[in-house]
Amino acid sequence: MSLLEFWIRNKKQLEDRQFRVGNVVFHIPYDRETRTYLNFKCQKCGHCCTVPRGLPLTFQDIRRLMIKLGYSSVDKFLSEECVYGVISMETVYPLNIPAKMLTWNLKRFKDETEDDLMIPHRCRFLKNGLCTIYDVRPMVCRKYPFYEFKAGGIVHAAYTSEEKSKCKGFFASRKFKPKLYVQFSKWLEQGWYEVVESLEYGLSHLIEPFVY
Numbered sequence: 001m002s003l004l005e006f007w008i009r010n011k012k013q014l015e016d017r018q019f020r021v022g023n024v025v026f027h028i029p030y031d032r033e034t035r036t037y038l039n040f041k042c043q044k045c046g047h048c049c050t051v052p053r054g055l056p057l058t059f060q061d062i063r064r065l066m067i068k069l070g071y072s073s074v075d076k077f078l079s080e081e082c083v084y085g086v087i088s089m090e091t092v093y094p095l096n097i098p099a100k101m102l103t104w105n106l107k108r109f110k111d112e113t114e115d116d117l118m119i120p121h122r123c124r125f126l127k128n129g130l131c132t133i134y135d136v137r138p139m140v141c142r143k144y145p146f147y148e149f150k151a152g153g154i155v156h157a158a159y160t161s162e163e164k165s166k167c168k169g170f171f172a173s174r175k176f177k178p179k180l181y182v183q184f185s186k187w188l189e190q191g192w193y194e195v196v197e198s199l200e201y202g203l204s205h206l207i208e209p210f211v212y
């Protein structure tokens with residue numbers, strides 16, 4: 001069964017089951033009828049890198065990317081490699097609801113402008129199906145296909161709604177498989193604090209809540 005079929009067939013009977021892995025609580029859909037969980041393991045097909053929307057950067061993303069791409073000037077890095085503009089997020093600190101954010105985004109292609117940010121486009125760092133900056137790829141890429149939010153003093157994570165029918169990493173199984181979520185737990189927790197830092201220090205600004 002494809003992921004899309006799974007969601008359409010099971011939409012009304014999916015339960016939100018929560019599992020803590022490390023310091024993050026994962027929200028995993030559970031289908032009561034088939035008694036299966038929707039797990040995730042990336043198949044490294046590269047599809048999500050052919051259709052990402054704008055890639056918002058944290059302070060730490062900028063620091064890591066500047067070193068990798070050989071920049072010593074922040075201004076030069078931002079003007080040559082980034083686009084400043086508004087991007088929509090599924091959830092944004094401190095609101096924990098969908099919102100728009102004004103921020104720096106890594107250019108996905110050479111002449112990208114603010115008007116392009118919400119249009120899916122192939123990323124220029126994808127070569128032969130692989131990310132050429134994998135070790136320093138933006139936190140937003142590491143966290144995919146999850147988004148994070150905070151509740152009860154702890155970071156939570158749920159699957160994003162975007163592109164879910166085309167990502168090959170989702171699969172149904174009788175058990176939740178915590179081992180698959182260990183690395184994600186670290187990235188999501190670190191990513192949460194990097195986004196908070198970027199907002200608190202003025203790199204990014206919330207614009208307005210919005211409804212998907």
Ligand code: SF4
Nearest residue numbers: 042043046048167169
């Ligand atoms: S589309 Fe899904 S399976 Fe393919 S690389 Fe992206 S996250 Fe992994």
Ligand code: SF4
Nearest residue numbers: 049123125126131141
């Ligand atoms: S930076 Fe790497 S992981 Fe992120 S969209 Fe581009 S190719 Fe994919």
